[in-house]
Amino acid sequence: MIEMIQESFSREVFRVRKVENQDNLSQVLCFGCASIYNLSNNDIFTCPFCNYSIDEKIYRKIIKAAKTAVYYGYDYRRVYEKQINGQGKITQRFAISDPVAIFCFMGVAALSGVIGGAAYDLVKKVIVQIIEKSKDVPDDIGQAKIAQFSKDNIEIFIQYIREYHQNKLVTADEVNLEIEKERIIGNLADILYPVLKKSKPIKDEFNEAIDRLFNKGREIDELKIKDFESFWNNIEK
Numbered sequence: 572m573i574e575m576i577q578e579s580f581s582r583e584v585f586r587v588r589k590v591e592n593q594d595n596l597s598q599v600l601c602f603g604c605a606s607i608y609n610l611s612n613n614d615i616f617t618c619p620f621c622n623y624s625i626d627e628k629i630y631r632k633i634i635k636a637a638k639t640a641v642y643y644g645y646d647y648r649r650v651y652e653k654q655i656n657g658q659g660k661i662t663q664r665f666a667i668s669d670p671v672a673i674f675c676f677m678g679v680a681a682l683s684g685v686i687g688g689a690a691y692d693l694v695k696k697v698i699v700q701i702i703e704k705s706k707d708v709p710d711d712i713g714q715a716k717i718a719q720f721s722k723d724n725i726e727i728f729i730q731y732i733r734e735y736h737q738n739k740l741v742t743a744d745e746v747n748l749e750i751e752k753e754r755i756i757g758n759l760a761d762i763l764y765p766v767l768k769k770s771k772p773i774k775d776e777f778n779e780a781i782d783r784l785f786n787k788g789r790e791i792d793e794l795k796i797k798d799f800e801s802f803w804n805n806i807e808k
């Protein structure tokens with residue numbers, strides 16, 4: 572058991588180190604019209620198509636919550652459910668890579684319904700639009716990965732994000748347990764890596780890091796209905 576945790580921990584530290592400076596925001600999803608625009612020509616978060624503006628801090632907060640919800644609530648769940656359905660148990664555990672930008676954008680759409688109260692059909696329409704519009708984006712934001720995602724799975728995707736938000740996955744106990752383990756180990760690596768990197772870790776800082784461990788990775792719990800105010804106002808209904 573300890574060996575397994577140590578092994579998972581080292582691979583997670585490796586992952587955290589790898590993605591440390593990759594908070595890629597070159598392509599931004601407009602929360603008004605669901606267009607995807609390039610930020611490098613436009614360092615303020617204002618959509619060139621519909622003029623919808625958003626504060627960078629709020630944008631990052633929502634994207635981050637969507638990213639962790641997709642990562643643990645959809646990606647890991649799919650991987651482990653596949654093993655349960657195929658062999659009746661989980662035999663392989665591995666670190667999956669972070670969700671691609673398009674999946675994070677789809678996660679935002681799902682959360683706008685799950686937390687923000689946007690109508691279900693509108694959320695589905697926004698997701699389809701994100702997938703379609705991503706095809707015209709020249710940068711790699713995960714188009715290859717999304718090409719394998721069937722639109723028939725949109726409802727399952729929304730359902731999984733909803734269940735993750737409710738912290739109640741309707742799935743095998745083993746899957747629940749593995750996801751929770753991954754989340755805690757991922758958080759541990761996330762939080763401890765910057766502390767371990769310093770030559771003299773300070774005790775208080777270390778203790779604070781441990782405290783944060785139990786709350787991190789649930790960014791989704793910090794989102795409120797008002798965070799989604801005026802979302803998709805510029806989409807024809």
Ligand SMILES: [Zn+2]
Binds near residue numbers: 601602606618621
């Ligand atoms: Zn827009």
